[in-house]
Amino acid sequence: MRTLRRATIAGIGKYTPERVMTNDDLSKIVDTNDEWIVQRTGIRERRIAADNEATSDMAIKAAQEALDRAGITADQLDVILVATCTPDFNNFPATAMLVQTGLGASQTTAFDISVACAGFAHGLDIGAQFVETGRAKNVLVVGAEKMTSVVNWEDRATCILFGDAAGAVLLQPSDDESGLLASDLGADGSGACLLNLPAGGSRHPMTPELLAGKENTAHMDGKAVFRFGVKVMGETALKALQRAGLTESDVDMLVPHQANIRIIQAAAERMGLVESDGTISKKVAVNIDRYGNTSAASVPLALYEAWMDGRVAEGDIVVTIGFGAGLAWGANVIRWGKLKP
Ligand SMILES: CC(C)(COP(=O)(O)OP(=O)(O)OC[C@H]1O[C@@H](n2cnc3c(N)ncnc32)[C@H](O)[C@@H]1OP(=O)(O)O)[C@@H](O)C(=O)NCCC(=O)NCCS
Numbered sequence: 001m002r003t004l005r006r007a008t009i010a011g012i013g014k015y016t017p018e019r020v021m022t023n024d025d026l027s028k029i030v031d032t033n034d035e036w037i038v039q040r041t042g043i044r045e046r047r048i049a050a051d052n053e054a055t056s057d058m059a060i061k062a063a064q065e066a067l068d069r070a071g072i073t074a075d076q077l078d079v080i081l082v083a084t085c086t087p088d089f090n091n092f093p094a095t096a097m098l099v100q101t102g103l104g105a106s107q108t109t110a111f112d113i114s115v116a117c118a119g120f121a122h123g124l125d126i127g128a129q130f131v132e133t134g135r136a137k138n139v140l141v142v143g144a145e146k147m148t149s150v151v152n153w154e155d156r157a158t159c160i161l162f163g164d165a166a167g168a169v170l171l172q173p174s175d176d177e178s179g180l181l182a183s184d185l186g187a188d189g190s191g192a193c194l195l196n197l198p199a200g201g202s203r204h205p206m207t208p209e210l211l212a213g214k215e216n217t218a219h220m221d222g223k224a225v226f227r228f229g230v231k232v233m234g235e236t237a238l239k240a241l242q243r244a245g246l247t248e249s250d251v252d253m254l255v256p257h258q259a260n261i262r263i264i265q266a267a268a269e270r271m272g273l274v275e276s277d278g279t280i281s282k283k284v285a286v287n288i289d290r291y292g293n294t295s296a297a298s299v300p301l302a303l304y305e306a307w308m309d310g311r312v313a314e315g316d317i318v319v320t321i322g323f324g325a326g327l328a329w330g331a332n333v334i335r336w337g338k339l340k341p
Helices: 023-027 034-041 057-072 097-102 114-130 190-194 208-212 223-243 260-269 296-308
Strands: 007-015 019-024 045-048 079-082 109-113 139-146 164-174 179-189 253-256 317-324 328-335
Touching: 007 057, 007 114, 007 296, 019 023, 023 034, 023 097, 034 223, 034 260, 045 164, 057 079, 057 097, 057 139, 057 296, 079 097, 079 114, 097 109, 097 139, 109 114, 114 164, 114 179, 114 296, 114 317, 114 328, 139 296, 179 296, 190 223, 208 253, 223 260, 223 317, 223 328, 253 260, 253 296, 296 317
Parallel strands: 079 109, 079 139, 253 317
Antiparallel strands: 007 164, 007 179, 019 045, 139 164, 179 328, 317 328
């Protein structure tokens, strides 16, 4: 019988492409404007990966930083998990394979996690289980996306929302109180049609007609997804906290999926993380203004920045939340450990 040990975050890394696309840049492509986008979404700019830069290229850079910070080399990795909905290749091989070879890791298992914007929440929980059960010592969990490769640049309702990025954490057995305390993961496949990429899979293999109709890009019922996000973000975080034996008053940092500032505001209100004037508390990580929605990369990227800014310290209770296509959601409650700067 193995003893369960917590899995702690021993390293963290991120990568954001150099190219910045502002709302004004977008207004030259579609009929939109900075004011509308900022008011309705909170997004001011997003990063766009280079043409020759795929999801795995970004993932490798974020992952290498996480490994360096944890002081391990790629050959010490046991498991590589890549959460993405924009894999390098539509069907196979998994992007995690390309991350493995790119990092120079050989002794690992590697696979992708396909839960869109809730992918990192799932990856963290799955990765932690490898550590907790004693099956692995070094587990890399990456969230990486080239969302701009699946955006319809003629659809102003969706193309304004997304950006490209990668974030990664290295999980190790904890030798103190730090680590993943609890998670809540969920899915409701009856909402599968609300946010999807219709063509290119076995349901609708690609044809010239589907391509011409832009069925190879993201389709979304924005209002329905908005309502879902508002409802589920607070719910899943509170469930995860309850499982950890904690309440919202214990939260030192909330790291919500960066989909829309109004959805983040609703989650903050539900968690009691607003100032007396109603604005979002400093205990909530917000960087949607600079990156837009980077799907599975959004939570590790916001977590990284909050930590880098000195807003997350050893012993802090950090709650992360993801939600998105599936429909799916997930929250993780983490007690932050010692991390090398
Ligand atoms: C997409 C979203 C920003 C749209 O905001 P909204 O307030 O619902 O806006 P609507 O779709 O009702 O559109 C309102 C008006 O703005 C227009 N509009 C839509 N996109 C626009 C844009 N980029 N620029 C200017 N006008 C726009 C619409 O055509 C509509 O015009 P009309 O009233 O003349 O018909 C919002 O629904 C949203 O964020 N949904 C959740 C998306 C999400 O989080 N997805 C990822 C989940 S992981």
